């Protein structure tokens with residue numbers, strides 16, 4: 001019994017059969033800081049380190065699409081200082097991320113960037129433009145993102161096309177809707193990981209996660225390691241995905 005458990009703990013995922021697209025709900029930064037008697041901003045700083053390491057690891061093992069939930073449409077409810085601390089971390093990430101060009105990582109922001117500070121909007125645009133042709137991995141950063149807001153945005157665009165006579169209502173299909181989401185052209189996530197012990201997806205990739213495998217883990221995001229990702233992938237590889245078939 002003990003041996004079996006140990007064997008499972010030591011098992012490695014099959015790196016030749018990886019999920020194409022992994023989503024990460026980066027949660028638990030605040031609790032991580034609280035346990036250490038630190039301000040919540042220290043938790044976000046530690047979480048940002050984990051994020052950087054995960055980008056590198058995912059790219060190195062050959063994940064093709066990675067999406068991280070960095071800031072939700074609901075996170076504006078938090079104290080102003082906390083929102084500012086998160087935006088500052090984002091600023092420094094976006095500046096450093098120009099290095100991604102060498103690493104062949106294409107970066108995209110999922111969400112409405114209009115309410116963000118103008119310098120952040122400019123950094124995003126620069127990064128998206130300059131990494132456009134990078135081929136190794138696509139990194140989506142969900143920022144001021146909400147699944148419902150994303151679908152609402154897509155519906156508005158389609159309604160505009162119908163109003164202008166460019167599209168008939170009967171021509172709207174699941175594919176047309178997918179093509180108007182922020183993730184247009186990318187495969188749906190195969191695996192979504194939520195650390196921090198919460199069992200919900202909090203408005204993350206609502207449409208795209210219809211058939212995603214969900215893995216919930218107890219570890220807090222700042223403590224999340226490469227080994228934790230291996231474990232999540234292993235769990236994913238042991239699932240039986242049926243997509244409604246038999």
Ligand code: IPE
Pocket residue numbers: 026027028029030031032070071072075086196
């Ligand atoms: C996730 O960590 C980061 C963001 C939502 C920006 P939290 O800040 O939600 O951490 P907990 O859930 O309070 O521990």
Ligand code: IPE
Pocket residue numbers: 025026027028069070071072075198200202
């Ligand atoms: C989800 O975490 C959003 C991000 C990780 C950015 P939250 O901490 O905001 O989610 P809830 O409030 O626990 O559902």
Ligand code: MG
Pocket residue numbers: 027028029
């Ligand atoms: Mg949280």
